[in-house]
Amino acid sequence: NAGVTQTPKFRILKIGQSMTLQCAQDMNHNYMYWYRQDPGMGLKLIYYSVGAGITDKGEVPNGYNVSRSTTEDFPLRLELAAPSQTSVYFCASRPQTGQGVNGYTFGSGTRLTVV
Amino acid sequence: ELKVEQNPLFLSMQEGKNYTIYCNYSTTSDRLYWYRQDPGKSLESLFVLLSNGAVKQEGRLMASLDTKARLSTLHITAAVHDLSATYFCVIIQGAQKLVFGQGTRLTINP
Numbered sequence: 001n002a003g004v005t006q007t008p009k010f011r012i013l014k015i016g017q018s019m020t021l022q023c024a025q026d027m028n029h030n031y032m033y034w035y036r037q038d039p040g041m042g043l044k045l046i047y048y049s050v051g052a053g054i055t056d057k058g059e060v061p062n063g064y065n066v067s068r069s070t071t072e073d074f075p076l077r078l079e080l081a082a083p084s085q086t087s088v089y090f091c092a093s094r095p096q097t098g099q100g101v102n103g104y105t106f107g108s109g110t111r112l113t114v115v
Numbered sequence: 116e117l118k119v120e121q122n123p124l125f126l127s128m129q130e131g132k133n134y135t136i137y138c139n140y141s142t143t144s145d146r147l148y149w150y151r152q153d154p155g156k157s158l159e160s161l162f163v164l165l166s167n168g169a170v171k172q173e174g175r176l177m178a179s180l181d182t183k184a185r186l187s188t189l190h191i192t193a194a195v196h197d198l199s200a201t202y203f204c205v206i207i208q209g210a211q212k213l214v215f216g217q218g219t220r221l222t223i224n225p
Contacts, residue, residue: 033212033213035213041217042216042217043158043203048212104160
């Protein structure tokens with residue numbers, strides 16, 4: 001099925017550990033995003049990309065890094081996990097402006113706990 | 116800084132009743148979305164509103180947009196239990212970045 005695929009779905013990290021959250025889309029979307037959602041809150045933008053090789057910071061980028069070597073993949077890297085990074089992470093994508101007015105497509109999320 | 120404010124944040128209502136969720140935003144935007152999120156799930160796009168006076172309806176949900184007042188509403192008609200979820204109002208900012216409201220947690224009781 002076409003869409004945004006995130007892995008893993010759940011992960012527990014110890015403080016100071018590193019990990020990469022994977023995100024892949026098969027819709028040939030130019031724009032991709034990483035959001036985090038804290039309990040009872042809306043989503044906040046971490047990083048985004050408007051195309052392969054181009055990334056930019058969002059509202060809450062500290063403690064994270066991204067890369068966009070292909071159109072399909074947009075991994076999010078946590079280098080030194082901290083308890084404040086306990087959250088649910090959503091990857092999203094959308095086509096280039098003008099190619100459709102539909103809403104963004106979200107992945108199913110990665111629930112991360114840092115202990 | 117663009118802010119998106121929803122009210123109410125929590126809403127408990129009985130089946131069969133009507134109610135409206137309000138969304139105010141602080142600066143102009145050319146696109147407003149309504150999303151639904153079920154507990155522990157991802158987000159589902161409900162409506163995209165593109166212009167002043169836009170009204171869209173899907174089943175028991177109807178969304179409208181007043182760009183002059185910077186206000187969008189999500190109206191629920193004859194609520195049913197299946198509509199229990201959290202609803203987010205979302206605005207586009209700058210280079211296609213989404214700015215979310217706090218969400219309205221809707222509980223519909225039999």
